[in-house]
Amino acid sequence: MTLSDKTHIFAAPAVVVTVERGTAARQEYRFLHNFRLGRGDDCDVRFTDQQVSSNHAEVAWEEGQWWLRDLGSRNGTYLDGTGVTRAPLPPHAKLELASGGPLLDIQVVRQSSVSAAPEQQAQAGLTQIAARYFGGDKTVRAGEHTMLLRQAFHRVRKRQSRRYWAIIGSIGAVLIIALGALYYQTQRVKKLEELHAAAENVFYTAKALELQLARLQARLGPKADPEVLEMRREQERMEATYDRFVDELGISRGKLSEEEWLIYRVARLYGECTVSMPKGFVETVKQYIRYWRRTPVYATAIGRARANGYPASIREVMLENGMPPQFFYLALQESGFNKDICGPETHSGIAKGMWQFIPATAYAYHLKTGPLVDVRRSDPLDERHNVEKSTSAAAHYLHDLYQREAQASGLLVMACYNWKETRIRDMLAQMPENPRDRNFWKLLARNLIPQETYDYVFSIVAATVIGENPRLFGYDFDDPIKGSAGN
Numbered sequence: 001m002t003l004s005d006k007t008h009i010f011a012a013p014a015v016v017v018t019v020e021r022g023t024a025a026r027q028e029y030r031f032l033h034n035f036r037l038g039r040g041d042d043c044d045v046r047f048t049d050q051q052v053s054s055n056h057a058e059v060a061w062e063e064g065q066w067w068l069r070d071l072g073s074r075n076g077t078y079l080d081g082t083g084v085t086r087a088p089l090p091p092h093a094k095l096e097l098a099s100g101g102p103l104l105d106i107q108v109v110r111q112s113s114v115s116a117a118p119e120q121q122a123q124a125g126l127t128q129i130a131a132r133y134f135g136g137d138k139t140v141r142a143g144e145h146t147m148l149l150r151q152a153f154h155r156v157r158k159r160q161s162r163r164y165w166a167i168i169g170s171i172g173a174v175l176i177i178a179l180g181a182l183y184y185q186t187q188r189v190k191k192l193e194e195l196h197a198a199a200e201n202v203f204y205t206a207k208a209l210e211l212q213l214a215r216l217q218a219r220l221g222p223k224a225d226p227e228v229l230e231m232r233r234e235q236e237r238m239e240a241t242y243d244r245f246v247d248e249l250g251i252s253r254g255k256l257s258e259e260e261w262l263i264y265r266v267a268r269l270y271g272e273c274t275v276s277m278p279k280g281f282v283e284t285v286k287q288y289i290r291y292w293r294r295t296p297v298y299a300t301a302i303g304r305a306r307a308n309g310y311p312a313s314i315r316e317v318m319l320e321n322g323m324p325p326q327f328f329y330l331a332l333q334e335s336g337f338n339k340d341i342c343g344p345e346t347h348s349g350i351a352k353g354m355w356q357f358i359p360a361t362a363y364a365y366h367l368k369t370g371p372l373v374d375v376r377r378s379d380p381l382d383e384r385h386n387v388e389k390s391t392s393a394a395a396h397y398l399h400d401l402y403q404r405e406a407q408a409s410g411l412l413v414m415a416c417y418n419w420k421e422t423r424i425r426d427m428l429a430q431m432p433e434n435p436r437d438r439n440f441w442k443l444l445a446r447n448l449i450p451q452e453t454y455d456y457v458f459s460i461v462a463a464t465v466i467g468e469n470p471r472l473f474g475y476d477f478d479d480p481i482k483g484s485a486g487n
Contacts, residue, residue, distance in 0.1 A: 012061050014109045015089070022102025023048045034060040037097060037104075038071070051075050051098035059089060059106075066108055068095070075101065192249065196275055199245035200436075203273045206238035207408045207435035214322070214403050249275060258472055259286065259465070266464045269324050270410025271402075276441055288455075288462035293473060298463065301336040302470075302480055310337055311480040314391055321395040323402065325481050329463040330414060331355055331394070333456060339387050340378040348420070350376055353384035355394040365393035407433065411440035411457055415449065418456040 017029040024047050029035075035044035038056035047056075053073040060067055066089040070077040075098030079087055095104040213231050220228065246252070251274055253261045263285045264274050292298045305311055305328075315325040334356040335341045343351035349359040350373070359369050362384055370381030383389045398413055405428050406412035416424050427448065431438040440457070443449060449457075466473045467480060 013066070015059060015066060016107045016109055017045060018105040018107075019045075020103045020105055022052075022097070022104075024102070031059070034058065036071075038073075045104075047097070047102050049097075049102050051101035056097050057095075065089070073098070075099065195245055195248055199242055199249065199275045200273060202238050202242045202245065203275070204434075204436040206235050206242065207271070209235045209238070210408055211403065211435070246274060251275065258469070259289075262465045262468050262472075263461075266326070266461055266468065267411075269326050269464070270413075270461070271324070271408050272411055272440060278441055278444055281444075284458060285462050285465060288458045289465060289473065291459070292462055292466060297336065298332075298466065299475060299477075301332050302467075302475075302477065305332070305337040306477075306480055308337070308387075310387070311483065313388070315481055317391050317395045318398075321399045323395055323398050324410060326464045326467075327395075327398055327410075327413075328481055329460050329467060330398075330417065331391075332463055333460045339385050339390075342376045342378060345376060350374065352379070352382060353390045354387060355384070355390050357384045357390065357393065361397065362393070365397055367393050407435045407438040409435065409439040411461070412438070412443060414457045414460055415440065415443060415453050419450065419453045 012032060015031045015035075017031070017035075019027050024045060029045055031044070036055060036058045037043055037045045037047070037052075038054050039047055039049075039052050040054035043055065053071070053075070055071045056073040057077045058069045058071055060069065067086060068077070068079055068084060068089050069086045070084060076083050078084070078096040078099065080090075080093050081096075089106065089108060091108045091110075093106050095106050096102070097104075209231060213228065213235065216225075216228055216231070250256075251264055256264065260282055263282050264277070267277060267281075268274050310331075311328060314328045314331065318325045318327050331337055331354050335354045337354060339354045341353070341356070343356055346358075351358050357365075357367060359373055362369055367383040367386075367389060368381075369384065370379035372379035372382065378385055398417070401413045401416045402408060402410065405416050405425060416428075427443075427446075428438060431442060466475070470477050470479065
């Protein structure tokens with residue numbers, strides 16, 4: 001090859017697009033790269049016609065030719081009158097975006113090869129000279145200086161070769177380490193996924209066993225039955241296994257901030273599967289914690305409860321009915337521990353007392369209403385204002401919700417308590433009757449919870465988190481429930 005020889009460079013053929021019908025920024029376009037058509041801001045050929053989707057179609061260079069692809073448009077893409085989802089682009093065609101929509105003329109322009117630039121020709125010449133005089137060509141007649149230059153060149157090249165091999169070896173070692181790290185990480189992710197699935201299985205199996213135990217115990221009564229004892233031991237073993245899994249997954253006090261650890265702890269206290277906690281739950285609870293801290297309501301309500309000895313009495317009644325004592329904070333949300341409070345008039349009647357029972361629920365749980373049942377005033381003859389009796393009724397009601405509608409999901413119990421029973425029962429009836437498929441996480445995923453109930457549940461969770469360690473959140477008292485345990 002001589003310096004006068006030409007090197008040919010071949011490129012993908014250009015696509016010329018002419019807009020014959022429709023409203024676009026220009027009438028003609030020329031592309032050497034992939035391009036999109038549609039109404040979206042990122043489209044290369046952008047239309048304002050309403051029949052056109054935001055990302056309607058794409059022309060892309062694939063497999064050595066141009067292809068037309070519909071991007072899931074609303075009204076379809078037509079090539080020479082035929083609807084297509086993906087088709088090779090012919091040399092000349094008519095493209096229609098939606099039937100009766102914008103019409104484009106598309107031509108694929110085959111370009112002839114172009115000569116290499118002068119810089120490339122010069123580079124080719126230098127390469128040829130280097131090969132001739134330094135590449136060991138024996139036919140080249142060389143003098144003494146040329147031979148010395150050639151020998152020096154070969155020595156330098158040998159040293160560079162050793163250096164290059166050393167660099168390649170280093171790169172190879174780094175690559176092996178990187179591949180090893182990638183394999184380790186992949187195996188670790190796989191192990192975590194398997195561990196997560198195992199933890200979830202153990203948790204919901206233990207929950208199902210808890211419900212079976214409760215039904216069996218209700219049928220047999222207080223007598224010690226061997227079957228009940230064995231089931232209880234099995235449940236305890238599964239819960240211990242779940243705790244180990246949770247710790248291995250990093251959901252532990254030493255690996256989380258104190259606030260986040262308390263949020264996970266409270267979710268577990270209320271009977272929720274912490275390894276299945278939805279993304280964003282922790283941050284949402286933090287927002288509601290900030291809401292409580294911005295007002296004096298929390299400190300005032302806890303002060304009222306402690307002054308009247310409510311933490312100890314509520315704790316004992318909840319434990320007697322097999323419910324977490326943390327349901328103490330449901331009364332905080334309902335009434336601020338004000339036993340004389342009366343709710344607004346509704347078609348279900350007026351809710352009264354610390355647990356805000358409506359008349360129908362009060363009757364169902366053997367609370368007598370007074371002569372002022374239809375008047376928004378405190379009534380000393382209405383047992384809903386009697387703290388002892390109403391708390392006992394509330395604990396029984398919560399227990400029934402927990403065992404039946406809520407399927408052992410404490411947060412779902414709260415949603416049921418707040419949401420009108422008929423409405424939530426209709427929704428829960430659509431969910432399978434087992435803890436794995438009927439729980440608060442599943443209800444959240446449906447995104448159908450009314451805002452009032454959403455606020456209600458998250459406010460109680462946030463109040464409980466604060467109550468687990470009030471001083472962490474700037475309050476000057478300790479956990480009111482734990483403090484009441486020795487009273």
